[in-house]
Amino acid sequence: MEVRSIEFKQRASERAIDGSLQGKLKTAKGLFVGGRARAVARFDAEGGDFEALRDVGRGIRDEVLDNLDVWLETFERNATARGATVLWARDGAEISRLVVEIAQRHGVKKAIKSKSMLSEEAGLNEALEAVGVASIETDLGEYIIQLAKEPPSHIIAPAIHKNKEEVADLFEQHHHKPRKTEIAEMTREAREVLRSHFVSADMGITGGNFLVAETGSVALVTNEGNGRMVTTMPKVHVAVVGVEKVIPTLNDLAALLRLLPRSATGQTISNYVSLLTGVKSEADRDGAEHLYYILVDNGRVGLVGSEFQEMLRCIRCGACMNHCPVYQTIGGHAYGWVYPGPMGSVLTPLYTGLDKAPDLPHAATLCNQCGVVCPVKIPLPELLRKLREKQVQTGVGTATAKAERRALKLWGFAARNPRLYAFGARIATRYLKWLAGGKDRIQVLTMVPEWTKGRDFPAPEGKTFRELYAQRAARRR
Amino acid sequence: MSLTDPTARAAARDSILSRLRDTLGADSAAVARRREAVDARLGKVVAPTAPPLADDTAGMLARFRSEAEQMASTVVEVDGWGEVPAAVAAYLAEKGLGTRGVIAPELAALPWSTAGLAVEPREARDADLLGITGCFCAIAETGTLMLLSAPGSPATVSLLPETHVALVPASRLVPTMEAAFARMGEQAPGGQPPRAVNFISGPSRTGDIEQTLVLGAHGPYRVHLVLIRGA
Numbered sequence: 001m002e003v004r005s006i007e008f009k010q011r012a013s014e015r016a017i018d019g020s021l022q023g024k025l026k027t028a029k030g031l032f033v034g035g036r037a038r039a040v041a042r043f044d045a046e047g048g049d050f051e052a053l054r055d056v057g058r059g060i061r062d063e064v065l066d067n068l069d070v071w072l073e074t075f076e077r078n079a080t081a082r083g084a085t086v087l088w089a090r091d092g093a094e095i096s097r098l099v100v101e102i103a104q105r106h107g108v109k110k111a112i113k114s115k116s117m118l119s120e121e122a123g124l125n126e127a128l129e130a131v132g133v134a135s136i137e138t139d140l141g142e143y144i145i146q147l148a149k150e151p152p153s154h155i156i157a158p159a160i161h162k163n164k165e166e167v168a169d170l171f172e173q174h175h176h177k178p179r180k181t182e183i184a185e186m187t188r189e190a191r192e193v194l195r196s197h198f199v200s201a202d203m204g205i206t207g208g209n210f211l212v213a214e215t216g217s218v219a220l221v222t223n224e225g226n227g228r229m230v231t232t233m234p235k236v237h238v239a240v241v242g243v244e245k246v247i248p249t250l251n252d253l254a255a256l257l258r259l260l261p262r263s264a265t266g267q268t269i270s271n272y273v274s275l276l277t278g279v280k281s282e283a284d285r286d287g288a289e290h291l292y293y294i295l296v297d298n299g300r301v302g303l304v305g306s307e308f309q310e311m312l313r314c315i316r317c318g319a320c321m322n323h324c325p326v327y328q329t330i331g332g333h334a335y336g337w338v339y340p341g342p343m344g345s346v347l348t349p350l351y352t353g354l355d356k357a358p359d360l361p362h363a364a365t366l367c368n369q370c371g372v373v374c375p376v377k378i379p380l381p382e383l384l385r386k387l388r389e390k391q392v393q394t395g396v397g398t399a400t401a402k403a404e405r406r407a408l409k410l411w412g413f414a415a416r417n418p419r420l421y422a423f424g425a426r427i428a429t430r431y432l433k434w435l436a437g438g439k440d441r442i443q444v445l446t447m448v449p450e451w452t453k454g455r456d457f458p459a460p461e462g463k464t465f466r467e468l469y470a471q472r473a474a475r476r477r
Numbered sequence: 478m479s480l481t482d483p484t485a486r487a488a489a490r491d492s493i494l495s496r497l498r499d500t501l502g503a504d505s506a507a508v509a510r511r512r513e514a515v516d517a518r519l520g521k522v523v524a525p526t527a528p529p530l531a532d533d534t535a536g537m538l539a540r541f542r543s544e545a546e547q548m549a550s551t552v553v554e555v556d557g558w559g560e561v562p563a564a565v566a567a568y569l570a571e572k573g574l575g576t577r578g579v580i581a582p583e584l585a586a587l588p589w590s591t592a593g594l595a596v597e598p599r600e601a602r603d604a605d606l607l608g609i610t611g612c613f614c615a616i617a618e619t620g621t622l623m624l625l626s627a628p629g630s631p632a633t634v635s636l637l638p639e640t641h642v643a644l645v646p647a648s649r650l651v652p653t654m655e656a657a658f659a660r661m662g663e664q665a666p667g668g669q670p671p672r673a674v675n676f677i678s679g680p681s682r683t684g685d686i687e688q689t690l691v692l693g694a695h696g697p698y699r700v701h702l703v704l705i706r707g708a
Contacts, residue, residue: 028688048528056526063518067511069497074515082669087480088490101480140694141685159685167686187683187691194695199603214519215670225636225681225696232632232673243493248518250670254654255526265684268544269619272696273676280672283628285600287672297493305500 001123001151005336005348005357012334012363016454021161021331028160032322035266036373043262050262057259058377060252061313064244068304071213071246072295078216082278084291091298092122095240098294099124099205103133106236106290108202112194114220114230115139116207117155117316118240120338121298121351124205135205136197138226140190147174153332155339156264156318161331194226204230204288208241209315210256211293214249217277218293221260221270231276237288239276244300244312250275256315259375264317299351307386311346313376320370320380326363335360342370342380349387354394361387362401425464433462527618527653537617537650538704544620548679549692550700557707558646562592564703565609565642569594572699574640578607583629584644600631601638608638608697613665614657615645619678622702623657625665626673635677641697643677646708 004011015021040050064071076086089095095118103111111133113119125146128135137146141159145152147170152158159167164183171186172179175193180186206227208218218239220227231237247253253275261267280287303312321327321341332340336357337348345360354361361384370380391401414421436442436459445452463471479485495503501511531537542552555564569576577595585598601608610630614623622643626632635641651657654676662668681696692698 024687031684031688043528046528046530048526053526056524067501067515069494069501070508070511070515072494072497074519087486088493090489090492094489098480105480138695139685140683144685157685157688160688162686164687164689183686183689184691186686187694191693191695195603198695213515217670223681224683224685224694226694228632228636228673228675229695232636248515249523250658251523251655254658255523257654258526268547269621269676269678271548271678271680271682275670275674275676276672277670277674278672281628284626284672285628285631286633287626287631295493297496301493301496304497 001120001338003337003352003356005360008359012330015330015334025328029328039262039266054377056255057375061376064246065312075211075213075246082216086293089294089296095122096124096127100131102292108133110134110201111203111205112197112201112230113137114206114227115142116240117338118207118242138194155316198229198233201234203236204234205238206230208239208245211241211246213246215277217275219253220274223271225272228272228274236290238292240294242300243295260315260317263319263375310378313378314343319373323369323373346383422466429460429464432460530618530652532652534647540617541615541620548620550679550702552702554704562587562589566592566594568701579605580609581630581634584611601633605638607640608634609642610635611644614651615649616654616657618653622677624675625671632673636696639698642701644703646705
């Protein structure tokens with residue numbers, strides 16, 4: 001997928017004043033944030049310890065990352081022993097090439113997909129369509145945005161930015177059936193359309209929530225059942241999974257499954273968890289006959305052992321964006337690539353280059369809501385701060401950052417010359433008081449009008465701290 | 478990188494693994510240490526993370542039932558296998574869901590026709606409206622069914638039909654997913670997971686349009702559980 005994060009400021013400004021978008025985000029936020037809080041409280045009330053569970057989750061992910069090469073070999077060995085083919089891809093182009101070749105090898109005309117953010121990184125649908133293979137998204141949200149030709153705006157609720165009227169328009173236009181107005185009717189219509197694809201497709205493409213090294217399996221978590229359909233109905237199943245998604249054992253899967261749905265939607269468990277291992281036996285009456293894993297780098301390997309390694313713990317629950325005041329104001333599309341919110345603001349610059357996403361490390365208030373809810377305790381604000389540092393060190397700054405640096409230099413010079421500092425401060429305080437015109441707030445700062453576009457600046461009383469201090473000292477004497 | 482070119486395939490693999498080794502330690506002693514760490518981890522018993530839950534049958538049954546109902550399944554309890562066909566027939570009649578369906582072949586021997594039901598032992602197809610399955614385990618913690626795919630229990634039976642009826646013998650109740658995996662290690666062929674292990678917690682659902690919950694996305698609209706106390 002094309003990286004459009006360079007347009008962040010423009011896109012964010014447009015959306016920050018889009019009341020309709022914020023209405024939709026607010027509804028979702030209420031459900032996700034409230035749902036998570038209730039689920040966590042219930043877990044603790046039953047005698048569980050969610051905080052300790054987060055530590056266990058973090059520990060599992062760290063243990064894997066510290067020995068990632070060996071865990072990948074272990075997974076590969078066990079998956080191969082069960083009849084799967086394990087392939088490796090360094091980047092998005094290699095993913096697409098492999099999937100296209102698999103499609104050609106098996107004479108595939110139609111592929112059905114369960115939600116995979118990694119395939120969005122690669123632009124896989126476009127690559128398949130270019131060689132004449134229809135590629136149909138089957139998660140309802142992904143299906144809606146595929147019809148609208150838009151990217152997802154949330155990693156677990158991809159069509160969060162569409163209301164039912166917009167969905168009704170899309171269905172009317174593409175399904176050629178009478179327009180439905182009720183959400184249940186619309187869902188039924190999509191079910192029927194997609195069912196016809198489920199029974200006629202030759203290939204199923206999925207991501208993977210986890211790869212279990214001990215058994216060579218992939219675990220898929222869905223509520224709709226499309227993950228089951230995609231891995232059961234077609235004769236070929238391709239799972240495209242990042243190399244960081246390995247976990248050691250089935251018991252680790254059980255522990256992580258206590259964290260993921262609670263953090264994502266507030267569910268105790270998702271409706272379906274499928275653990276797929278190997279291929280259909282001769283006696284089996286259903287299931288995929290061919291299973292391919294594509295293990296993907298695409299920027300992940302470079303983070304192992306780096307100061308950003310903690311980001312690779314991510315289990316893609318979406319809690320960070322659900323709790324982020326910036327995401328809640330501008331929505332997912334403003335971020336300009338596959339991953340929005342705090343995790344996206346860290347991942348996009350790391351995977352695509354800081355120069356392509358210079359504003360994203362600043363798209364945060366560092367309020368640490370994301371860090372508090374992250375199920376695997378990724379210190380997101382700290383990672384954003386590190387990215388900002390890196391930006392300064394390498395000089396890949398935004399115009400604002402450069403101006404800030406100049407201003408700080410000037411301040412530093414003045415601060416080293418007390419007389420000059422006192423003089424400058426006196427002028428500035430009086431000027432700001434005059435600018436406020438008797439009020440206690442300044443609505444437009446003439447030297448940085450952008451800054452006061454969405455907020456006021458408090459007006460000073462008219463005297464500097466040093467002046468007041470000197471006065472008070474004189475009075476005491 | 479190419480599927481058909483082994484050299485290119487090996488090159489992508491080696492490049493990823495060797496870059497990891499460059500960071501994690503490429504000398505043979507370091508690699509050996511990591512292999513030992515991985516082997517030790519695979520054999521390690523991990524501390525439990527579930528809340529303390531009852532593991533006696535009555536306690537598990539109560540928990541399983543209430544969790545399953547929270548996930549929008551309906552539940553009925555019977556005393557033994559003999560009552561099962563009639564209980565299923567009564568549910569179908571009450572909901573007006575007909576008398577025909579498909580059944581996991583491992584359950585075909587029950588006297589279904591005596592209860593007035595016409596069920597075919599096979600995998601499910603698109604047009605089938607009712608699917609009846611058993612379960613390998615029933616997990617009390619979350620009210621979840623665990624189904625193992627096998628010739629006698631095809632995965633499609635619990636997926637394609639609009640109604641899924643599952644028979645849950647009390648002896649199949651376990652407190653947690655960990656306990657279910659342990660039982661799979663003891664009882665499944667080779668101690669390994671089959672092609673598909675499906676954990677099912679209620680009917681399929683979506684909230685993708687305006688976050689409004691709708692039951693019956695791609696899988697069943699309704700899941701009905703028959704808990705068999707004496708089996």
